[in-house]
């Protein structure tokens with residue numbers, strides 16, 4: 001069965017009306033809720049942390065997908081899981097002991113993903129692909145919503161698919177950054193299973209309708 005999941009990113013939500021926006025996502029056809037955590041060190045921006053995660057935990061009825069753009073993610077994994085994270089993705093570039101962090105996330109009861117920045121080659125995943133539940137390919141440089149999609153991502157999707165097949169891995173492929181109504185169908189066609197969309201959803205006139213359209 002072909003997976004076609006949409007994960008709206010809360011980064012583009014209205015933080016003055018967070019509960020309202022989470023309820024809108026609950027009603028919508030969104031499959032996952034994507035939570036972008038930035039520390040101002042791994043990426044040149046600070047987003048939010050546990051207080052926002054607490055609100056998400058109280059209201060979200062969707063699968064909660066946490067994308068950690070932070071150094072030393074192993075320090076915070078347990079707390080995010082205790083606050084309702086169903087999946088945690090950590091950056092390859094931020095983990096000296098990636099295998100250990102992936103095991104920690106899974107041992108604590110969540111799914112584990114690994115993220116690659118646009119300039120990190122897919123072949124770096126060769127010795128971890130069998131252990132991860134998801135590969136997140138960044139299609140922009142992480143740190144900000146609303147950036148332009150990097151076209152080289154299509155090549156990386158094909159390479160990731162090959163790596164998954166040749167290692168009998170069950171990992172899903174997720175794409176994050178610059179996803180919109182013009183490229184979503186093409187990305188699913190190329191082999192993506194999960195698309196993150198922030199700006200495209202929240203800056204549209206009808207976020208619920210946009211989520212529907214991203215799946216077509």
Ligand code: DX5
Pocket residue numbers: 009011012034036067140141142143144145146147176177178179196197198199200
């Ligand atoms: C970027 C974040 C993305 C971001 C995507 O660092 O990881 O999840 O919110 O935003 P858009 O869809 O606006 O490019």
Ligand code: ZN
Pocket residue numbers: 009034035036067176196
């Ligand atoms: Zn993200």
